[in-house]
């Protein structure tokens with residue numbers, strides 16, 4: 001491994017030229033071999049197979065700063081579905097409920113302690129999926145403010161929108177607090193929301209192996225929220241599981257469907273046609289199976305979980321094959337899903353479901369950058385994108401689990417070496 005201090009001297013006026021054995025740019029369907037990348041602290045200046053143009057190099061520079069034929073360079077990872085106010089790694093249900101009784105200030109304080117750890121894991125951006133304690137909004141403000149700490153990009157919808165008495169009360173405020181969908185959306189936007197999160201369905205009833213509750217929101221209601229969000233220039237992400245509720249969110253025209261358990265093939269085709277992205281979040285359901293003892297699930301429930309995950313895996317392969325925009329998100333913070341580590345697990349589950357490692361990597365890098373209207377450019381190795389990437393000798397094209405092994409993270413001028421022994425405590 002090259003010494004870290006060898007690849008750290010980039011600055012606002014010093015550029016670094018790397019030649020790597022393999023370049024994954026975040027969107028292409030094939031890797032580029034023997035590629036050149038030039039970057040500085042602010043961003044990527046060049047990426048390609050040709051030699052970089054002289055005017056992009058430091059005066060008089062004729063050779064790369066580093067020739068790394070054994071290395072793969074890929075964009076840093078984006079977790080498109082996280083809940084910063086929750087600690088995912090904690091398995092004890094009692095401790096989890098005690099954790100949630102803390103004040104918003106305490107929850108924010110714990111979330112802040114995760115930020116640098118995420119960068120060091122190679123997570124360079126996250127899309128928070130909602131809380132009612134303002135933790136996600138506070139982090140989004142922190143990121144946009146002056147003198148921010150070392151942290152991934154964060155944006156947040158603030159409190160999600162649900163119906164009073166229905167699923168989601170721990171992360172949402174009820175629609176009933178507002179007079180109209182437009183007013184509800186406006187209140188979120190005024191509070192600083194970067195996007196609008198809807199909870200139009202319930203969750204899976206694991207004992208029954210199905211989504212048994214009727215959807216919370218009609219197609220018409222969802223369409224009203226979507227129209228209001230568009231009026232304010234915001235995207236809409238929708239929690240939806242169960243094919244009935246999924247019909248509502250597709251027809252309502254949301255930008256992304258979160259979870260999407262029990263999605264049908266014809267619905268996937270409509271999602272592709274309407275350019276609705278899918279964030280399948282395998283990890284929270286897989287964790288119910290991995291920790292069935294803690295959850296008190298018997299063999300019958302475990303059987304249900306297995307069936308649900310197998311069907312979800314088939315849907316994922318189908319979605320990728322027909323061209324649905326699949327975006328990786330771990331639902332970090334949910335039971336057993338630690339921040340950062342949960343995304344690495346999610347990628348392994350997507351690979352296990354049948355996606356190629358490259359398709360999985362693209363779903364966690366370039367796909368979000370293309371579809372989710374982030375306020376900055378990251379997730380691709382192209383001129384104009386931020387210099388936030390991973391360098392590794394353990395090719396993730398052989399197995400995405402290699403992303404847990406030793407690697408270097410380059411992040412806006414900082415360079416970290418990261419091993420595989422990461423303490424999940426607090427994540």
Ligand SMILES: [Zn+2]
Pocket residue numbers: 081082083129331
């Ligand atoms: Zn979630």
